[in-house]
Amino acid sequence: METIRVELAERSYPIVIGAEVLDQVRDFIPAEVAKIAVVTQENIPHRPDLEGLDFRVFTVPDGEDAKSMSVAAELAEGVAEFGLSRSDLVVAVGGGVVTDLAGFVASVYYRGIRYLNVATTLLAQVDAAIGGKTGVNLPAGKNLVGSFWQPSAVICDVSTLSTLNPREYSSGLGEMAKYEFLGSGRLDARDLESAVARCVAIKAAYVSRDEREGGKRALLNYGHTMGHAIEALGLAGKSEHLYHGEAVAIGLVFAAHLAHSLGRIGYNELNAHYEVVERMGLPRWLPEGLDVEETFPYLERDKKAMGSMTFVLESAAADGLEVVRGVSREDVRRAWAEMLDGRPR
Numbered sequence: 001m002e003t004i005r006v007e008l009a010e011r012s013y014p015i016v017i018g019a020e021v022l023d024q025v026r027d028f029i030p031a032e033v034a035k036i037a038v039v040t041q042e043n044i045p046h047r048p049d050l051e052g053l054d055f056r057v058f059t060v061p062d063g064e065d066a067k068s069m070s071v072a073a074e075l076a077e078g079v080a081e082f083g084l085s086r087s088d089l090v091v092a093v094g095g096g097v098v099t100d101l102a103g104f105v106a107s108v109y110y111r112g113i114r115y116l117n118v119a120t121t122l123l124a125q126v127d128a129a130i131g132g133k134t135g136v137n138l139p140a141g142k143n144l145v146g147s148f149w150q151p152s153a154v155i156c157d158v159s160t161l162s163t164l165n166p167r168e169y170s171s172g173l174g175e176m177a178k179y180e181f182l183g184s185g186r187l188d189a190r191d192l193e194s195a196v197a198r199c200v201a202i203k204a205a206y207v208s209r210d211e212r213e214g215g216k217r218a219l220l221n222y223g224h225t226m227g228h229a230i231e232a233l234g235l236a237g238k239s240e241h242l243y244h245g246e247a248v249a250i251g252l253v254f255a256a257h258l259a260h261s262l263g264r265i266g267y268n269e270l271n272a273h274y275e276v277v278e279r280m281g282l283p284r285w286l287p288e289g290l291d292v293e294e295t296f297p298y299l300e301r302d303k304k305a306m307g308s309m310t311f312v313l314e315s316a317a318a319d320g321l322e323v324v325r326g327v328s329r330e331d332v333r334r335a336w337a338e339m340l341d342g343r344p345r
């Protein structure tokens with residue numbers, strides 16, 4: 001078992017990573033808490049043992065549909081009816097959908113009450129449950145309504161990952177692949193607990209330095225600009241439906257092609273992206289039949305784009321990742337065409 005801290009002065013908190021650590025939730029329930037709202041989904045087979053405490057379980061719909069204003073409103077009404085007070089606690093048990101939604105409701109209920117994340121998917125353990133980004137989706141875009149509201153603890157029980165379906169697991173690997181470009185070293189050389197802890201340590205360090213994404217935290221979005229566009233086009237029925245981390249894996253390879261075609265990296269760095277994504281068994285081809293022109297409305301609407309296309313790209317000169325603004329449609333078209341040609345040999 002390992003504990004890593006997000007350091008944010010009085011809002012600092014621990015992240016516990018280990019096997020069979022689910023019930024450690026109890027260690028993080030302050031004495032003044034009278035009632036606990038557990039937020040989860042029907043298909044999540046894990047519940048921390050809260051025997052003897054006054055808690056109620058709120059199940060929200062499965063899938064991304066749960067991240068909506070109407071489900072958030074229903075949940076807030078439910079916890080109000082339960083009598084949750086300002087000094088009480090929300091416990092989110094699940095993947096990113098649950099932690100984003102429950103965290104959002106906790107952030108606005110009584111103008112903000114404590115919540116605690118029990119992350120039961122690989123993706124939530126290495127990314128979504130950490131860092132205090134909460135939110136719900138609008139028809140106009142993902143996570144358009146939300147807040148920065150830090151949890152008071154995060155529990156990453158790696159034994160819960162054995163019940164994930166293979167594609168959900170692989171989706172988490174997509175986020176993990178990103179960390180190999182943020183200095184994690186080879187994650188497959190570690191056991192699962194230590195690989196999760198390595199990713200958590202990197203994320204915690206970025207969040208501790210830049211909570212509100214004014215600077216370097218944006219590097220955690222590596223692979224996400226094209227990844228989000230491809231994921232959204234899949235959800236809109238315009239191409240194959242991909243899980244978030246699968247789309248991120250393709251987004252990582254695309255970002256490498258873009259950096260390569262802009263002369264920022266050489267073949268070795270480009271090939272390293274293929275190598276990582278292949279090693280993790282993730283998809284590395286653009287969805288069949290998808291037209292690059294379809295991606296522009298998403299790339300230009302990306303909430304991190306600020307008026308022009310913005311990508312996180314590797315740069316050999318900077319020896320790492322950088323936020324690159326002002327990427328043109330022509331740049332994207334060229335990189336897309338190169339990626340369709342495949343991995344350079």
Ligand code: GLY
Nearest residue numbers: 131133217220221
């Ligand atoms: N998922 C990226 C971040 O939390 O900043």
